[in-house]
Amino acid sequence: MDIIIIGVLLGGAYALMAMGLQLQYGVARIMNLASGEVLVAGSFAAFWFFTGANYSPIYSIFFVAPVAFGLNWLIYKIFMRPLVKRAKSEGQLEVDSILSTFGQSFILVGLMLAIFGGKYFNYSYLERPFDILGQAYELNRIVAFLFSITLCIVLYVWLNRTRVGLTLRAVSVNPEAAGLVGIDVPNAAALAFALGGAVTAAGGALLSMFLTFDASVGVIFTMKALVIVIMGGVRDIRGTILVAFILGLLETGVATLIDPGLTLASAYLLFILTLIVRPEGIFGKRSK
Amino acid sequence: MIEDKFLTRRELAGFIIAIVALAIAAMLPVLNTGYILSLGVTIAMYTVLSTSWALFSGPTHYISLATAAFFGLGMYVVGSGIEVLPFPILAIIATCAGAVLAFLIGVATLRLSGIYFVIFTLGLAEFIRQIVTWVQTTMGTSSGLYVLINIEEKTIYWRLLCLAAFVYLIGWGINRSRLGFALRIIGNDEEVAKHSGINVALVKVLLFMISGSIAALTGALLAPRWTYIEPTIAFSPMLSFLVVIMALVGGAQRLWGPILGVIPFALVWDLITAQFPNQTALMLGIAFLLVVYAIPNGIGGQGAKYWAKFKHWRDFRVT
Amino acid sequence: MSPNLALSVHNVTKNFGGLTAVDQITFDVMEHDVVGLIGPNGSGKTTMLNVISGMLRSSSGKIKLYGRNIARHSANRIARQGISRTFQLVRTLPTMTVAENIAAGGVFSYRRYWGKELNRRIRYMLSHVGLSDKAEMPVAALTYIDQKRVELARALMADPKVLLLDEWLAGLNPSEMKIGINLIRGLRYEGRTIIIVEHHMDAIRSLCDRCVVMNSGVKIAEGNPQAVLNEPEVIRAYLGEENA
Numbered sequence: 100m101d102i103i104i105i106g107v108l109l110g111g112a113y114a115l116m117a118m119g120l121q122l123q124y125g126v127a128r129i130m131n132l133a134s135g136e137v138l139v140a141g142s143f144a145a146f147w148f149f150t151g152a153n154y155s156p157i158y159s160i161f162f163v164a165p166v167a168f169g170l171n172w173l174i175y176k177i178f179m180r181p182l183v184k185r186a187k188s189e190g191q192l193e194v195d196s197i198l199s200t201f202g203q204s205f206i207l208v209g210l211m212l213a214i215f216g217g218k219y220f221n222y223s224y225l226e227r228p229f230d231i232l233g234q235a236y237e238l239n240r241i242v243a244f245l246f247s248i249t250l251c252i253v254l255y256v257w258l259n260r261t262r263v264g265l266t267l268r269a270v271s272v273n274p275e276a277a278g279l280v281g282i283d284v285p286n287a288a289a290l291a292f293a294l295g296g297a298v299t300a301a302g303g304a305l306l307s308m309f310l311t312f313d314a315s316v317g318v319i320f321t322m323k324a325l326v327i328v329i330m331g332g333v334r335d336i337r338g339t340i341l342v343a344f345i346l347g348l349l350e351t352g353v354a355t356l357i358d359p360g361l362t363l364a365s366a367y368l369l370f371i372l373t374l375i376v377r378p379e380g381i382f383g384k385r386s387k
Numbered sequence: 388m389i390e391d392k393f394l395t396r397r398e399l400a401g402f403i404i405a406i407v408a409l410a411i412a413a414m415l416p417v418l419n420t421g422y423i424l425s426l427g428v429t430i431a432m433y434t435v436l437s438t439s440w441a442l443f444s445g446p447t448h449y450i451s452l453a454t455a456a457f458f459g460l461g462m463y464v465v466g467s468g469i470e471v472l473p474f475p476i477l478a479i480i481a482t483c484a485g486a487v488l489a490f491l492i493g494v495a496t497l498r499l500s501g502i503y504f505v506i507f508t509l510g511l512a513e514f515i516r517q518i519v520t521w522v523q524t525t526m527g528t529s530s531g532l533y534v535l536i537n538i539e540e541k542t543i544y545w546r547l548l549c550l551a552a553f554v555y556l557i558g559w560g561i562n563r564s565r566l567g568f569a570l571r572i573i574g575n576d577e578e579v580a581k582h583s584g585i586n587v588a589l590v591k592v593l594l595f596m597i598s599g600s601i602a603a604l605t606g607a608l609l610a611p612r613w614t615y616i617e618p619t620i621a622f623s624p625m626l627s628f629l630v631v632i633m634a635l636v637g638g639a640q641r642l643w644g645p646i647l648g649v650i651p652f653a654l655v656w657d658l659i660t661a662q663f664p665n666q667t668a669l670m671l672g673i674a675f676l677l678v679v680y681a682i683p684n685g686i687g688g689q690g691a692k693y694w695a696k697f698k699h700w701r702d703f704r705v706t
Numbered sequence: 707m708s709p710n711l712a713l714s715v716h717n718v719t720k721n722f723g724g725l726t727a728v729d730q731i732t733f734d735v736m737e738h739d740v741v742g743l744i745g746p747n748g749s750g751k752t753t754m755l756n757v758i759s760g761m762l763r764s765s766s767g768k769i770k771l772y773g774r775n776i777a778r779h780s781a782n783r784i785a786r787q788g789i790s791r792t793f794q795l796v797r798t799l800p801t802m803t804v805a806e807n808i809a810a811g812g813v814f815s816y817r818r819y820w821g822k823e824l825n826r827r828i829r830y831m832l833s834h835v836g837l838s839d840k841a842e843m844p845v846a847a848l849t850y851i852d853q854k855r856v857e858l859a860r861a862l863m864a865d866p867k868v869l870l871l872d873e874w875l876a877g878l879n880p881s882e883m884k885i886g887i888n889l890i891r892g893l894r895y896e897g898r899t900i901i902i903v904e905h906h907m908d909a910i911r912s913l914c915d916r917c918v919v920m921n922s923g924v925k926i927a928e929g930n931p932q933a934v935l936n937e938p939e940v941i942r943a944y945l946g947e948e949n950a
Contacts, residue, residue, distance in 0.1 A: 130502055132509075182679070190501060194448055195679055197505055198635070201628075202675030209669025217665070315668070318624070322510045329506065358525070364517040367510055371495060374507065378499050388805050388828060388841065391821045565813055565820060572810050575799035582759060584785035584815035584864070 102352050104231055110347025111244035112306045114251050114340045116320060117327035119299030125334040126271040126291030128189075129179050129196045133204035134324055135317030137167065137296050140207060141303025142312045143215060149222050156224055156308050157246065163304050164297040171296025175289045178203065183288070204317065211314035221311040243305040250301060255336055267291050271334050299324075319363060326370045332380025345369070390563065398559075401643075409552055416541035424540055428612070430653045431547035432605060436626075437634040437645035438554050439601040442561065443594045444631075445639035446570040449504050452627040453492060455512035457485045457599045459621035461606025463519065466532035466616045474536060478607045485603025486596045493592035508627075516622035523618070531617035538611040546608050554601060558642040561597075566590065628671060629656070635678045638685025647686045710737040710772070712899045713758070713789075713868050718767030718777070720750075720757050727753040729923040730767070735868065740890075740900045742914035742931060744907075746944055750923040751903045752794055755872050758901070759791045760784035771867065788816040788867035792857045792874050794903075798845045805841040807856050808832065812863030819863075831859045835889065851882040858889065869893070869900045875909055887912060907935065919943070 116138055123131045131137075141163050148159035178199055186192035225242055228235035258264035269277040270287045278284045303320075306312075327346055331338030346366055353365040373380070394402075415427045436454055444451055461481035468477045492511070496504045523531075561567040569590050572580045580587050610616060629652075637648025652674070659670050682689050713735040720728040728750045735741050743751045756762040758769060760781035769777040776784050790811065799807050805828050812819045812827055819827050832838045835855040840848065845856055854874060861869055875886050887909055893900060894913065904910055910917060910931055917934045919927040921943040927934045934940060 130505075178676075190448060193500075193502055194450060195683075197450060197502075198675055199679045202672045202679065205628075205668045205672030205675060207672075209666060209672055212665050212668060318509075319513075322506075322513070325506045325509075329503065358521050360524075361517055361521055363510065364514050364521075367514040370507070370510075374495050374499065374503060378503065388825045389809050391825055568806075568809070568813060571802065571806075572799060575801055576797055578761065578781075578793075579797050579799060579810065579860075581781040582761070582785050582791055583810050583813070583860070584782050586780075586782045 100232065101234060102355055103348065104234070104236060105240070106348030106351035107344060108236070108240045108244040108347070109351060110344035111247040111251075112302055113323060113327060113347050114343035115247040115302035115305065116299055117324045117331070117339045117343050118251060118254060118336065119295040119297075119302060120324040121328050121331075121334075121336060121339050122267075122291045122295035122298065124328060126267050127175065127179070127288040127295070128183075128192065128274070129175075129200065129292060130193065130325075131292075131295070132197060132200040132321055132325075133207060133317075134200075134295075134299055135319065135321030136204045136207035136211075137171070137299045137317075138303035138306070138320045139211065139312055139314065139317040141167065141300030142307035142310075143211060143220070143314075144300070145304035145307045146220055146222055149224060156304050157242070160246075160301050160304050164301045167300035168293045168297035172289055172293035174203065174296070175292040179292065180285065180289070183285075204321070208315050208317065215314055217314060219311050219313045220307075222307075224308055237309060239308040243308045246305055247302065250298065251340060254298065258336070263290075322363065323366055326366050330370065330373045330380055335380060338380055389568070405552075405555060409548060413545065413548055416544055420541060424544060426653070426657060428540060428544050428547065428609075429657070430650060431544060431551060432609060433630065433633055433649045433653055434646050435547060435551050435554055435605050436602055436630045437637070437649050438551070438558065438642070439598045440630050441634045441639040441642075441645045442554075442558055443591075443598040444634070445641075445644075446567075446574040447591055447594065448574060449497070449501050449591070449595075450631060451508050451595070451598070452505065452624075452631065453489075453508035453511050453599070454602050454630045455622050455624055455626040456508075456515050457488065457602035458606035458609075458626055459512060459515065459519075459618070459623075460484055460488060461603035461608075462610045462616055462621040463532070463606075464603075465607045465610035466534050466621075469534055469536055469610075474538070474611075478604060481607035482600045482604045485600035488603070489596040489599030490592060492599075493588075493595045497591045497595065498588050512622045512624050512627060516618045519622070520618045531615050533615055534610050534613065536611050540612065543608060543612055547605070550601070550604065550608065555642065557597065561594075562642065566593070570594065625667075632671060632674050632678065634685075636674060636682070636685055638687025638689075640684060641687045641691070644685055644687030647690075709739075711735075712737045712739070712772060713901075714768075714770045715754075715758070716768040716770070718754070718757060718769060719765045720753055720762060721765045726923050728757060728764075728920075731918075731920070731923075731925050733918045733925065733928060735899060735901060737899055738897045739915045740894050740898075740902065740913055742910040742917040743901055743903045743920065744905075744910055744917055745920035745926075748922075749920040749943070751920050752872055753923075754920065755791070755870050755901065755903050758784075759789060759870055782814075785815045785864065788864070789870065790815065790861035790864045790866035790868075791870035792854075792861050792872055794872045794876070796850070796853045796857050798848075798853050798856055800844075800846045802845060803842050804837055804845050804848065804856055805832065807845045808859045808863055810863075811860035812865075815864035816867065817863070817865045827863060831863055834862070835859045851878055851885065854878070854886070855889070862893075867899060869898055871900060871902045871904075873903055873905065875904060875906050883909070911935070 120131060120134045123129050144163045145156040145159045148154040149156055179196065182192060182195045182199060186195060225239040227238045229238040229241055258268060266282050266287050269282055270284055274284050323346065327339055327342045331342040349365050349369060350362040353361050416424055440451060440454060464481040464484055465477045496507045569585045572583060572585060573587055573590060577587055613620060633648040633652045634645040636652055637646060638644030659667055711734055716732050718728060718731045719726065731754060743754060745751050753762065757764045760779055763778050767777060768775060771787055771789065776787055799810060808831050809824060809828050812824065832841055835858055837852060837855055845853065848856065858874065875883055878886055890913055902914065914931050916929060917931045918925060919934055919940050926943060927937050927940050
């Protein structure tokens with residue numbers, strides 16, 4: 100029971116982080132390997148707000164998300180757009196964007212190391228027990244979970260119910276056709292990329308409430324987000340959210356029952372099984 | 388036409404240059420056995436790893452980040468067997484283990500699009516590292532292994548040079564064989580390759596096995612350099628990234644490309660890790676961006692372009 | 707001398723999700739025959755060709771090449787059994803020379819040349835399609851018709867038992883069209899077995915021994931081109947109901 104609740108609570112934050120990557124890969128077609136670093140940057144920002152100005156991490160999201168949005172917009176315009184323009188094939192764009200976002204991720208790690216050093220960080224916020232079904236859980240986990248889920252729902256509804264959301268979904272299905280019906284594809288892609296970055300950074304701020312982090316931990320989150328997105332099926336938000344919870348449960352289960360050192364290994368095992376059994380993801384459509 | 392002579396004049400010249408360079412490089416331990424030799428070992432190691440990486444990734448455009456997994460595997464084979472078996476046999480076992488691991492990875496991912504391969508290999512070393520650590524701690528022994536065998540650094544260096552020569556020979560052989568021709572076709576258009584009778588998945592897996600077994604052998608050869616090996620050393624993810632960036636800086640499209648990246652990069656890297664140990668990530672990041680935006684074909688590609696321009700200019704001037 | 711059955715397609719179906727692009731198609735191709743596969747846009751002819759060449763896997767049905775089943779085999783195995791093809795949108799290997807592009811067809815396929823023999827074959831094929839003076843040019847520098855020639859030569863390098871041409875004449879201007887038709891007619895006199903997917907009716911009339919007409923994935927007619935093209939159902943498929 101313990102495992103299930105903690106797993107679900109963790110899954111909420113994972114869902115948010117994977118949604119960010121999903122927007123970037125699904126719509127803007129950029130497999131952003133710097134996603135984990137953006138997340139950690141969000142964590143650092145929340146940490147900074149909390150310890151420096153005694154601001155609640157929840158409030159800091161209202162600052163972190165817009166700034167991340169702006170910065171990611173710039174990253175897209177400066178770094179990614181030229182690659183999209185020069186790419187002769189989808190394969191070339193894939194290779195270029197992987198290398199470029201690798202570069203960005205290392206630069207972010209380098210900058211964070213320079214600013215904050217190589218130490219581990221955490222802070223205590225809402226470290227009060229809260230009872231669910233007779234068991235006590237840390238309040239910060241629950242608050243983070245509720246916020247993540249709210250954001251996910253807002254995002255989902257926004258994508259499915261608004262005109263801009265429709266635009267983004269159109270671009271994700273077929274950028275060329277979307278361009279032909281008068282959608283400004285470059286701007287839609289930039290919007291999706293920036294929004295994805297904002298969501299990821301917000302996820303980082305929420306995760307920082309209960310996880311210990313350091314400047315170079317980002318790659319682990321990138322891995323997890325990638326596994327979730329691929330397993331859930333590219334361009335499939337329901338799948339992303341479902342797999343985020345599965346991963347949260349699995350990791351918590353493995354950590355409590357076997358060894359906390361094996362969490363990434365378990366995520367990986369899940370990934371291998373997916374690749375062998377259903378490479379198009381759980382809900383993904385089989386193409387060709 | 389397709390070259391059908393055994394050795395062209397160009398290839399002969401290349402061979403002579405390579406042998407002279409190898410002879411000069413082999414003299415290094417005679418001059419110095421301290422810091423410079425240790426730097427030489429590092430450069431020889433990255434030359435082998437980057438060149439064999441490029442054998443697979445150059446023509447297929449699949450970015451493999453699994454080097455550390457193979458390297459660590461080779462090291463661990465030596466580390467865990469050194470008290471039972473002689474070193475040469477362990478080196479052979481390591482090579483085979485690398486090939487088997489590459490085969491498994493290849494079969495699971497190479498039939499899918501390139502992105503799956505990158506993601507899979509990105510975490511592979513970490514995955515193996517976690518498993519190895521867990522196995523070691525639960526089996527009750529310490530977290531590392533002792534490699535108690537007396538092999539001098541210069542011996543390691545010479546062995547690596549031999550391996551490097553071997554890698555170049557393999558690369559040359561592949562380039563002139565049907566396998567190399569198949570790879571070029573695959574790199575251009577996989578669909579055409581399939582319809583020309585090429586078993587694309589098989590070719591990719593085969594190449595990845597060659598590349599992986601060489602990386603594992605390199606790990607095995609280097610194991611005696613450390614007397615005590617730990618998962619964090621053997622499966623360091625940084626190794627994979629360095630191999631990729633060195634090969635790309637040099638140019639992965641040519642057999643002799645990677646070494647052009649390895650030598651300057653290894654020297655600068657050594658300087659930076661000594662002077663500014665916290666800024667290595669930043670440098671790596673800048674190198675990656677440089678490769679994407681400034682020299683997409685690496686130093687080798689850039690050099691070849693200028694050489695062609697120069698030749699054009701020279702011929703134009705004469706006529 | 708009774709002609710041999712080269713390729714037999716029996717009850718082949720190909721579904722894409724709920725859509726049936728090829729529905730229970732059956733037809734035979736005799737050795738040395740040139741068969742046209744025609745029909746309006748979206749009738750499933752290119753899908754049919756892709757199923758034969760192994761680019762797509764059929765959902766059901768049998769395809770036999772000289773009696774041996776090749777249905778649902780991978781494209782590379784089918785190529786090795788002796789089926790070569792060209793593509794609807796010309797597909798050359800852009801970083802390679804003309805000679806290398808052509809060589810690609812004859813190294814791993816039904817014929818597997820290498821070394822001196824390979825170069826002899828390349829030289830022969832270059833002159834066969836009229837590209838002898840362009841052997842060492844990068845293929846990307848060629849005109850459209852010349853790229854089509856390269857593609858044809860690549861397919862012929864394997865000396866295939868059955869050659870599949872997917873709208874090989876599409877996109878050519880009238881004078882190029884003449885050259886193209888003559889090239890294919892040459893292949894016909896050589897005795898090649900060919901399946902042509904084509905929109906250009908004059909080409910079909912002048913090149914094909916027989917025609918298979920498809921509409922919405924179904925075979926609606928088969929036989930001599932002249933006769934088939936006058937059948938009411940075929941006219942209806944092409945021009946719509948009121949013209950029949």
